[in-house]
Amino acid sequence: xxxxxxxxxxxxxxxxMELTLAALSRxxxxxxxxxxxxxxxxxxxxxxxxxFAERPPGDPAVVLLDLKLPKVDxxxxxxxxxxxxxxxxxxxxxLTSSREERDLVRSxxxxxxxxxxxPVNFRDFFEAIQDLGVFWGILNVxxxxxxxxxx
Amino acid sequence: MADAAPxxxxxxxxxxxxxIRVPGAIQPHGALLVADRTSGRAVQASANFADLTGxxxxxxxxxxxxxxxxxxxxxxxxxxxxxxxxLRTVSVNGRxxxxxxxxxxxxxxxxxxxxxxxAPTSFEGLYPEVRSLLRRLEAAADMRELCAVAARHVRRITxxxxxxxxxFDPDWNGExxxxxxxxxxxxxxxxxFPASDIPAQARELYLANRLRLIPDARYAPVPLxxxxxxxxxxxxxxxxxxxxxxxxxxxxxMRNMGTPASMSVSVLVEDRLWGxxxxxxxxxxxxxxxxxxxxDLIGQVLGLQLGxxxxxxxxxxxxxxxxxxxxxxxxxTRSPTFAEGLSANAEPWxxxxxxxxxxxxxxTSVIMAGRTPSREEVEDIVAWLNSQPRQDVIAVDSLPAAxxxxxxxxxxxxxxxxxxxxxxxxxxxxxxxxxxxxxxxWGGEPHKRVEPGSDRLHPRKSFERWKEVxxxxxxxxxxxxxxxxxxxxxxxxxxxxxxxxxRAQLAEExxxxxKELEAFSYSVSHDLRAPFRHIVGYSELLQERAPDLDxxxxxxxxxxxxxxxxxxxxxxxxxxxxxxxxxxxxxxRVDMDKLMAEVLKSLELDLKDRQIEWxxxxxxxxxxxxxxxxxxxxxxxxxxxxxxxxxxxxVIEVFAESNEREAVYAVRDNGVGFDMRYVDKLFGVFQxxxxxxxxxxxxxxxxxxxxxxxxxxxxxxxxxxxxEGATFRFALPHLxxxxxxx
Numbered sequence: 001x002x003x004x005x006x007x008x009x010x011x012x013x014x015x016x017m018e019l020t021l022a023a024l025s026r027x028x029x030x031x032x033x034x035x036x037x038x039x040x041x042x043x044x045x046x047x048x049x050x051x052f053a054e055r056p057p058g059d060p061a062v063v064l065l066d067l068k069l070p071k072v073d074x075x076x077x078x079x080x081x082x083x084x085x086x087x088x089x090x091x092x093x094x095l096t097s098s099r100e101e102r103d104l105v106r107s108x109x110x111x112x113x114x115x116x117x118x119p120v121n122f123r124d125f126f127e128a129i130q131d132l133g134v135f136w137g138i139l140n141v142x143x144x145x146x147x148x149x150x151x
Numbered sequence: 152m153a154d155a156a157p158x159x160x161x162x163x164x165x166x167x168x169x170x171i172r173v174p175g176a177i178q179p180h181g182a183l184l185v186a187d188r189t190s191g192r193a194v195q196a197s198a199n200f201a202d203l204t205g206x207x208x209x210x211x212x213x214x215x216x217x218x219x220x221x222x223x224x225x226x227x228x229x230x231x232x233x234x235x236x237x238l239r240t241v242s243v244n245g246r247x248x249x250x251x252x253x254x255x256x257x258x259x260x261x262x263x264x265x266x267x268x269x270a271p272t273s274f275e276g277l278y279p280e281v282r283s284l285l286r287r288l289e290a291a292a293d294m295r296e297l298c299a300v301a302a303r304h305v306r307r308i309t310x311x312x313x314x315x316x317x318x319f320d321p322d323w324n325g326e327x328x329x330x331x332x333x334x335x336x337x338x339x340x341x342x343x344f345p346a347s348d349i350p351a352q353a354r355e356l357y358l359a360n361r362l363r364l365i366p367d368a369r370y371a372p373v374p375l376x377x378x379x380x381x382x383x384x385x386x387x388x389x390x391x392x393x394x395x396x397x398x399x400x401x402x403x404x405m406r407n408m409g410t411p412a413s414m415s416v417s418v419l420v421e422d423r424l425w426g427x428x429x430x431x432x433x434x435x436x437x438x439x440x441x442x443x444x445x446x447d448l449i450g451q452v453l454g455l456q457l458g459x460x461x462x463x464x465x466x467x468x469x470x471x472x473x474x475x476x477x478x479x480x481x482x483x484t485r486s487p488t489f490a491e492g493l494s495a496n497a498e499p500w501x502x503x504x505x506x507x508x509x510x511x512x513x514x515t516s517v518i519m520a521g522r523t524p525s526r527e528e529v530e531d532i533v534a535w536l537n538s539q540p541r542q543d544v545i546a547v548d549s550l551p552a553a554x555x556x557x558x559x560x561x562x563x564x565x566x567x568x569x570x571x572x573x574x575x576x577x578x579x580x581x582x583x584x585x586x587x588x589x590x591x592x593w594g595g596e597p598h599k600r601v602e603p604g605s606d607r608l609h610p611r612k613s614f615e616r617w618k619e620v621x622x623x624x625x626x627x628x629x630x631x632x633x634x635x636x637x638x639x640x641x642x643x644x645x646x647x648x649x650x651x652x653x654r655a656q657l658a659e660e661x662x663x664x665x666k667e668l669e670a671f672s673y674s675v676s677h678d679l680r681a682p683f684r685h686i687v688g689y690s691e692l693l694q695e696r697a698p699d700l701d702x703x704x705x706x707x708x709x710x711x712x713x714x715x716x717x718x719x720x721x722x723x724x725x726x727x728x729x730x731x732x733x734x735x736x737x738x739x740r741v742d743m744d745k746l747m748a749e750v751l752k753s754l755e756l757d758l759k760d761r762q763i764e765w766x767x768x769x770x771x772x773x774x775x776x777x778x779x780x781x782x783x784x785x786x787x788x789x790x791x792x793x794x795x796x797x798x799x800x801x802v803i804e805v806f807a808e809s810n811e812r813e814a815v816y817a818v819r820d821n822g823v824g825f826d827m828r829y830v831d832k833l834f835g836v837f838q839x840x841x842x843x844x845x846x847x848x849x850x851x852x853x854x855x856x857x858x859x860x861x862x863x864x865x866x867x868x869x870x871x872x873x874x875e876g877a878t879f880r881f882a883l884p885h886l887x888x889x890x891x892x893x
Contacts (some may be wrong), residue, residue, distance in 0.1 A: 013681060019688040068677050097677045097684070101730075120680060120719030122688040 006032040007133065008060040010042040010077065011095070012069050019122070020064070020095075023129035031061055031133075039072025043080060046087060059090050062113075062136030064129075067096035067103055075106060082111035091136055171356065173386040176372035177394035179363065180265035180437055183375070186215045188227045188259055191217045194381055197373045197394075198635075198878050204263060205244035208484045210376045220241060225252050226259040231646035236391070238440055240272055247272075249440040253391050257382075262394050270439045277445045280308050284449060288456050297460065298329035301453045305446055306331040309438045311414065311430035316453075318426035321627060323354065323424070336410065346375060358424050359383055360391050361417040362447050367435035368405035368412070372396040383787065393443070412436035414443070420458040428453070442604035465631060470473040472635040475503055480642055489646050493580075494518050498507035503639060504632045506582035513578040523583055531556060536569055537577050543636045545569045548584070551623035558623065560841055561586045574645065580643065582636070584625035665733070670888060672729050675731025677723050686715035724851040728836065731858050736776040740861075740886075743770035743784075743816065746777065747805060750785045757792055762799060767808035771814045774886040783867075786852035787818040787879045794877070795822030813865065813882040821876040825869075834871055856881070 009026070011017040024033060025134040036042035042065070045057040047135060048057065063081075074094060081087045093114040094107045107115050116132065119125050177183050182203040185195040192212045193774050201208045206219045215223040221243045229237050229252045236253030247266035252259055284304040286335060291297040298316035306314040307876070313332040317325050323346035330340040349357075357363075373396075382386050388393040412432035428450050436444070479499040483492025490858045491730030493500050497520035501509045507524035509559065512533050517526050524532070535554045548566045551555040557564070571577075628645055694700075700708070747770060751758075772779060776802045788805065795801035804819040823841075836854040860867040860881045871877030 015685040015688075016681065019176045019685065019692075022688075022692060097680045098673070100673055100676055110371075118684060118688060120679075120689040120716055122684070125684065125688065 001150045005061040006034045008034050008063045010065045022134045023126045027130045027133040037068040039077045062091045064093050079110045174389045176374045176396040176398045178370050179373050179395045180366050181262050184261045186259045198376045199373045229254045271441045274441045302329045302331040312432045315429040318430050357417040364414045418450050418452045466633045504582040506637050508583040510581045514576045524563045528535050528560045546628040546633050548627040549624045561623050585623050607827050609824045676726050680789050683715045683719040687712050699870035741773045741777045748783050750788050763801045766804040771807045771809045771885050773814050775863045783856045783859050786856045791818050791820035795820040813884050815882040817842045817880045819878040824871040824873050825877045826873045
């Protein structure tokens with residue numbers, strides 16, 4: 001059963017964004033891909049506030065979250081979502097350039113669902129992104145909605 | 152007994168009770184006449200006065216002009232206050248006398264001694280001798296030589312068999328510093344005597360009247376006539392009378408000692424009784440008044456010289472201590488910590504305060520040097536110090552009296568000089584001095600020089616008693632030594648403080664640069680990798696979009712991708728290398744056989760299509776960080792695989808050669824080898840001995856391996872010959888034998 005909720009990609013670097021979108025497009029996903037360019041925008045979208053106050057209700061199928069972001073960085077976004085009982089069921093995958101162990105440790109401590117170091121090799125990168133898209137967008141069965149029932 | 156020192160072990164209380172100033176009698180080698188200055192009448196005389204002078208003394212007051220007109224003028228001239236007097240040679244009834252006169256209140260006391268034929272009759276005759284003495288005293292190098300010169304000259308002008316220079320310590324114990332003798336009497340040089348040998352009242356008298364003489368201890372005292380002063384009915388004060396009769400106990404002692412004649416001259420330094428010139432003779436001996444005056448002069452000059460020398464010596468001692476301290480501190484700065492500095496400079500450290508042992512005590516360690524109590528006893532001393540009111544410097548010369556239980560180590564530490572060097576912890580620098588008795592016995596074994604004498608009274612017994620007195624005491628700490636300890640304390644506090652500050656500063660800098668490095672590598676890892684990823688990504692997208700590109704363009708694109716990929720690997724390798732300096736080693740016992748199996752498994756892909764003859768020995772377990780050691784082994788084995796790929800078959804050996812200090816592991820191949828000329832370059836970062844197209848790799852594997860082995864406190868090295876293979880070895884210290892590595 002395909003989960004057709006949107007995928008939220010949070011990425012500030014336009015090239016990474018373009019390459020990630022290119023990779024995702026190959027998965028032939030039916031899910032809408034929403035892009036936020038910094039952490040603040042991502043939180044606004046998730047919480048339906050500010051610019052996104054009017055968006056249709058519903059959680060994303062998955063958030064692909066870059067670690068280094070302007071304004072509110074990825075780790076803060078992760079911590080805020082995962083510490084909020086209303087939102088913590090949203091799957092978050094951390095995407096990062098870094099092989100720094102402490103990023104990994106802190107992300108897992110904050111409840112990240114997966115952590116992906118973007119490989120330099122584009123083929124590997126494609127595969128990783130596609131796997132993620134397929135897993136979270138198609139294969140993953142969403143948890144039953146526990147928030148206020150949607151209309 | 153107050154008249155000669157060193158005296159014997161007499162009953163102190165009896166001596167204190169002795170009426171030494173008012174004995175009511177004189178010695179018979181002269182006569183005494185007492186005149187009232189106001190009335191000009193003679194009021195008292197010794198019973199031998201009439202016999203000696205031929206003057207008609209009846210015992211009743213009579214005008215001096217009538218009784219003895221030759222001395223009447225002198226009686227009027229003498230100053231009223233003792234001890235200043237006059238010495239004349241006067242002829243009375245045709246007989247020549249030395250007349251010594253001094254005033255005492257309303258009275259003039261005149262002592263008449265017959266001039267001895269052939270003896271010096273005036274001080275002038277002694278002048279050449281005195282002048283030569285003054286010259287020699289000037290030239291004397293130190294205090295002991297001063298004393299020796301004085302003793303020699305006093306003996307020469309008096310002819311006594313033995314002349315001692317006897318010095319008091321602050322507690323009035325005495326020590327014989329110099330001696331000159333004919334050999335007729337035993338030597339007392341180096342002997343010590345207790346304070347009780349010369350009671351306080353005698354010392355007081357010595358201060359006032361500088362010279363005492365007993366020409367013949369077998370004398371019969373001559374009473375005064377009348378016995379009491381007829382004007383006030385009081386006994387006559389003979390304090391300043393040279394003829395004064397002395398205690399019968401003392402005379403007995405003198406006779407027993409075989410020294411019937413004795414004389415002592417006070418030596419004053421800055422108005423304090425410093426010591427005595429003490430003379431003895433095996434026969435009766437009477438040095439005439441001019442000789443005695445010369446001896447008194449010698450005593451005074453000696454006192455002045457001693458005073459001047461003491462000032463100079465104190466200044467020199469201060470300078471010497473100061474320069475010793477400077478040397479010590481300079482020596483200490485060559486050591487990493489001040490504790491190590493002290494133990495490396497033990498001798499100057501101990502000598503600094505004139506001690507025989509020293510210790511540095513902190514809550515975590517006790518460092519001892521020289522002659523000290525045991526470690527436990529030193530800790531007891533520190534516990535005692537902690538129980539005392541806090542002081543920067545504590546100087547004790549009788550620790551057994553001050554500290555319970557200190558008796559047991561009095562031979563090492565009867566004296567303690569302690570400086571506290573921390574406000575926070577009980578930390579001290581201690582100096583120890585042994586018990587004085589021990590010191591002296593070692594110094595001279597004086598008892599061997601003392602010949603057997605009377606059973607009753609003997610200097611040896613006096614010495615024994617002195618030992619009782621100084622039992623549990625050390626040589627006292629001098630002001631200069633205490634001050635030096637205090638200065639040293641300040642210097643040490645500065646050193647400790649400074650090195651602590653320096654360490655703190657260093658740590659801070661280190662932390663800052665570590666943080667900077669971390670921030671740098673963090674941003675490198677994030678930001679430097681991204682562009683390479685983009686290059687590869689776009690190039691591959693381009694490849695897909697343009698399948699019809701010509702061969703050359705495809706070749707270019709492939710090279711772009713290759714270059715970006717290898718740049719990305721380079722960044723990863725560099726990061727791994729820099730991270731290695733920061734990670735903490737997780738050490739444990741490592742099964743190297745298992746590690747080797749894992750390495751082979753991870754090389755499986757590279758081993759496809761290869762013909763390799765493996766010779767893998769049993770590897771001893773290592774102690775270290777397993778995952779890092781796996782990297783080392785992996786690097787060495789994969790290098791061996793890589794550089795032997797042209798061999799058919801390739802032979803790769805892995806074996807251990809442990810010794811008692813370290814575990815050594817070796818990887819040998821029969822590959823291309825290397826020229827030993829370049830061996831130093833092997834382990835450098837990005838150093839390669841082969842062209843890139845010959846053998847792939849960033850050139851970081853061996854540098855990484857060396858860094859890992861270094862961090863384990865081990866070593867790594869290689870041997871090889873061009874075309875004949877290479878052997879790489881690394882050695883890791885066994886558990887417990889690691890040197891500390893930052």
